[in-house]
Amino acid sequence: MKPPSTRPSRYTCLAGLLALCMVCASPIWAQQRQVRVGVYANEPKILMGQDGQISGILGELLNEIAREESWQLIPTPCDWQTCLDLAQNGTIDLLPDVAFSEARARLLDFHQQPSLYSWSQLYSREEANLQSILDLKDRRIAVLDRSIQQNYLQMLLDSFGLQARLIPVQSLAEGFELVTKQQAEAVVANQQFGDFHAPHYQLRSTPIMFQPVQLFYATRKGSNSELLSSIDRHLREWRDSPSSYYYQTLQRWGGERPRLLVPTAAWWGLAILAGLLLTALGGALLLRRQVAEKTRHLKASEQRLNTILDSVEAHIYIKDHELRYQYANRKVCELFGVPLAQVVGQTDQDFFDAATVASLHENDRRVLLLGERVETEEINRSPDGALEQTYLSVKLPLRHPDGSIYALCGISTDISEHKRNLEQIHRLAFYDLLTGLPNRRLLLDRLQHALAQRGRSQLDGALLFIDLDNFKDINDTLGHDMGDQLLQQVALRLSSHVREEDTLARLGGDEFVLMLEGLQLQLPESITQIETVASKLIQVLGEPYVLQGRSHTSTASIGIALFSEAQGTMDELLKRADLAMYEAKAAGRNTLRFFNPEMQAEVSARTTLENDLRQSLSARQFVLHYQPQVNAQGQLLGAEALVRWQHPSRGLVAPGEFIPLAESTGLILPLGRWILHSACQQLVTWAADSGREQLTMAVNVSARQFHHPDFVNDVLAVLDETGANPQRLELELTESHLVQDVEAMIVKMDQLKARGVRFALDDFGTGYSSLSYLKRLPLDQLKIDRSFVRDLLSDSDDEAIVRTIVALGAGMDLQVIAEGVETLAQRDALLRLGCQRFQGYLFGKPEPAQRLEQWPRPADASSA
Structure with missing residues (x-):
């Protein structure tokens, strides 16, 4: 019943017999701290799971922090207002999903690193036809009681002189139900909750968006500073690692590859908002010149508009025909690091490098000279090149009553963090974290495309299944860290010996796949070409590796299957390449084999x-x-x-x-x-x-x-x-x-x-x-x-x-x-x-x- 044994070198045996190592470790147990956490229904950010534990994006992040900090989380279910009151009086220690405001900062403490970014959006039935803030006149709008959204929306309506009925609700679900029952025309919700639940209530998102916010965990003023410090530390560490639990959680709760960087509705909403605001400004200036007695009212209206523009988490500005700044809100001044007085009259040359200035001016001239409305991504760099940020910019012309253009208005939203998050999610989904090579999912996508192209291009291709010989021995004897180092070096060697148009992927473990395309259909020539590539790879992979300062030798076996012989299916092609690889193993390893029918006969016999x-x-x-x-x-x-x-x-x-x-x-x-x-x-x-x-x-x-x-x-x-x-x-x-x-x-x-x-x-x-x-x-x-x-x-x-x-x-x-x-x-x-x-x-x-x-x-x- 003994499996055949493989005999190592005699010197290895002697060394193995005489080696001695002792490893001792003592576990250290830390006392758990009980942390009371307020939980209200705000999917997908925070909710109470079916198992009675905290769930959602912020819930799972807090669970992971608690695990690493030895906290015992005690969920406290409550509605939003009750949760807020409990956090302020200290009955609960932490309340997730709290938007920062100066008023709340007087009653609560917040950590520094935001846990999520969001914005407010209106959701309605299809027939409501809400397209802009002006459409809210005389409408019934459900909004979370005593929330920042309620105060902000009321201020926004007042600034436009609009009358609307705000219906306070205790939960977002209650607000969505009111709209469904036609007891309200719209409901205000954060974008994550709204997009997650709107289809269930047969509602749709409207172009009306406002108040980008940063979300935090909050605690009673002057309490639990150590909790906030620990949360900050974990968030900073996670943000710096592409494979961190933070990005994996975002992906799990809806981080599939987005098709748009920012919703199209956001672009239109911001543009319409800017147009309305600028129209109000122009009207205010005209009224001030024509009607002296309304100066006081005009200044008050202008102050309200400036307050709105300064509270928006976007960069809003106006430039004249000479591309000099005529207006800039608070975000623009913070970006430039100077007060408004030192921004007005300046041009982009004073704040950005030459390449950025050229790109910005090209877009600006399209607006000022051609009257175009420009929506584009802009990458802005500081003069010294140290700071680089990506913006989604909407620029539109400002016109006199006769239609002539006198300035442009721009609204630029910083999407740098969003872009980085998308890149990390994309890398998690399509690339192997250890080697940086495409993973199985991306390989299959490209393989399917290559097989479809083959019929049109009249060219052949091949799949090379590469498996390291005796890799398990390396993990068993040297440890998994050394095995990972070897896999990284193998990936580098393979990458340096393949063409750019070919695809090299890691399937997992010690298995790599190389997909060759553009081969001649004539078998002798294509086989010779493939054999040359495979032989070179075997030679390269057989050269010594340096692991922790010591030389180590490893070899590889390669199985090869041609596109033209695999009946045009991915599964058949992968199976044949895999069988050929095992045939190479059986032939003594460190060699290559092409698929042939005898391999299938052996499989059948087995x-x-x-x-x-x-x-x-x-x-x-x-x-x-x-x-x-x-x-x-x-x-x-x-x-x-x-x-x-x-x-x-x-x-x-x-x-x-x-x-x-x-x-x-x-x-x-x-x-x-x-x-x-x-x-x-x-x-x-x-x-x-x-x-x-x-x-x-x-x-x-x-x-x-x-x-x-x-x-x-x-x-x-x-x-x-x-x-x-x-x-x-x-x-x-x-x-x-x-x-x-x-x-x-x-x-x-x-x-x-x-x-x-x-x-x-x-x-x-x-x-x-x-x-x-x-x-x-x-x-x-x-x-x-x-x-x-x-x-x-x-x-x-x-x-x-x-x-x-x-x-x-x-x-x-x-x-x-x-x-x-x-x-x-x-x-x-x-x-x-x-x-x-x-x-x-x-x-x-x-x-x-x-x-x-x-x-x-x-x-x-x-x-x-």
């Missing part, structure tokens, strides 16, 4: 064998053979149980043909239970014979079987069912068991050891086990691998390895037995080196139990 194996398990078509284990005098000490498959048509099948298949399909679990049960029944038979009751039974256990959660219970159940003596049962493990959760492995061994079960480490010397682990494992015996015994008489290195193993066993009070002993000369050499126990063809082949019972009465196992 499927047939798997089906036969499943049926044989049900039909009990397996038998156990036993190979004797003897002492120096040739006396029988015990036997190793080895499974054989009694196939109904193929006869007796050796384990090398079906054990690897059983491992890969999971059938090793029921097969392993049957082997253990049959071996224990044989122990019971021997126990009834006073001359054989001391014999031991060695049973191989696969790594998959041992690490199964029910393994210990299965072994104990078999011992109880059969009545076998646990002290005569010896479970053989290999060093491959040590690569998975050694601590859990030791716990299982101790549990079985407590019942008397013995353990042997099989194929010792062929792996990379640490002596620090070996010292901790409750072992009874080491088995010298047959590869060292085979060349013992002709290879001094093998002799040194055997001598080291024997000395190690003596030093650690472990029995040592040599496998694969076939000649008397080998046995005598092992005796000279101190080995006293043997197993091999010299003493007997694996045979049925009846043949083993013909041996002379065995010696007491304890005597050797």
Whole structure:
């Protein structure tokens, strides 16, 4: 039942046997702080999940911070107004999704880094036909009671002299229901909640947008400063990392690739708002010249308009025909770092670099000279080039009554953060974070496009499936960090040897795919071209890598499938390339193979064998053979149980043909239970014979079987069912068991050891086990691998390895037995080196139990 072992270099074996490392770690437990959090329904930003926990974008971010800070979050469900009151009086510690305002800052404390950006928008039924702020006259508008939106909208209506009825509601859902029931014409909501819920209520977003805001977590004034500091620290760290939990959360709650950077409605809304505001300004100026008695009212109106323009989170400005600033709101002055008096009369040359000035003036002249309305993205850089920001700009002409243009009005919204977020979301969705290469999703998109293009271009293509050889050994021996470094270096080497028009992607793990396009349809020429590329890649990947200052060699196997031979489907093409890669592995690795029909035949044969194996398990078509284990005098000490498959048509099948298949399909679990049960029944038979009751039974256990959660219970159940003596049962493990959760492995061994079960480490010397682990494992015996015994008489290195193993066993009070002993000369050499126990063809082949019972009465196992 032992899988074939791969023998490393002799020097690696000696080094592995003599290495020693100890790793100790002590967990540190921190006391959790209870944090009361107000939760009101404002999907997708904040809501109470079905499990009673805080959910939504801000809820999941707070859960992650709480996990890392050891906080215990206690949700407090409440409506918006109640939550706000509870936060102000300190009943709750944190309230998510709070827009900052000076009035609230007098009652609440906010952290510095905004958790989200949003704006307010009106939602209505289709027939309401709300297109601008003027359409709100005499309308009923639902708005969240005592919210910033309520105050801001009332101020906006007053500035235009409009009368509208604002209906206070306690929740946004209540406001949407009022519109649905036609008890209101529109409802004001933040954009995230509105876009998320509007389809459910059969409402639509209107072009009326206002008040861009920054959202925070808030707490009672003068309280919980440490909570806010921790939130700020996590938000800053997340914003700097493209793979952070922040961007993953945004993507999970609706971060699919957006088709527009900013909604088109925003552009029209801002443009219409600017036009209305500027019309009001022009009217105010005209009235001031014509009607002296209305000067006071005009100044008051102008002050209100300036207040509105200064409160908008957008850069609003007016330029004359000489492109000099005639007006700038607060945001423009903050951007330039000077007061309004030092902005008016200046041009862009005073604030931006030459390239930015040229681009801005080109757009400005289209407005002033041609009367165009310009909507575009503008990238502005400071004169020293240190600051670069992206804006969505809407520019429109301002006209005299006769239609002549006297100035332009511009509204520029900073979308730099939004652009960065989109780029990070796009990278998360379509690129591998470790290597920066396209991931499976992007590869499939490009592959589908390439297959569609092939029919029109009359050119061929190929898929190269690249898999690193023995990559798992690197992770197991050097650690996953070194494995990641190797993957990054492999990606760099591959990228530097492929054409720009080709696609190189990482599918995951150590699998890479190269898609070649534009190949000639003539097979000899295209195959030669592909083979040249693949051979070069094999050569490049086979050159030494430097990992932590040490040289390491790795190779790769490449499977190749042509577009023209894959029947035009992606799945068939990927499957063929994958099969060809496995054919390259089977051919000895570090090579390439093209797909051919014989590969499919092998796959079919393997499927047939798997089906036969499943049926044989049900039909009990397996038998156990036993190979004797003897002492120096040739006396029988015990036997190793080895499974054989009694196939109904193929006869007796050796384990090398079906054990690897059983491992890969999971059938090793029921097969392993049957082997253990049959071996224990044989122990019971021997126990009834006073001359054989001391014999031991060695049973191989696969790594998959041992690490199964029910393994210990299965072994104990078999011992109880059969009545076998646990002290005569010896479970053989290999060093491959040590690569998975050694601590859990030791716990299982101790549990079985407590019942008397013995353990042997099989194929010792062929792996990379640490002596620090070996010292901790409750072992009874080491088995010298047959590869060292085979060349013992002709290879001094093998002799040194055997001598080291024997000395190690003596030093650690472990029995040592040599496998694969076939000649008397080998046995005598092992005796000279101190080995006293043997197993091999010299003493007997694996045979049925009846043949083993013909041996002379065995010696007491304890005597050797």
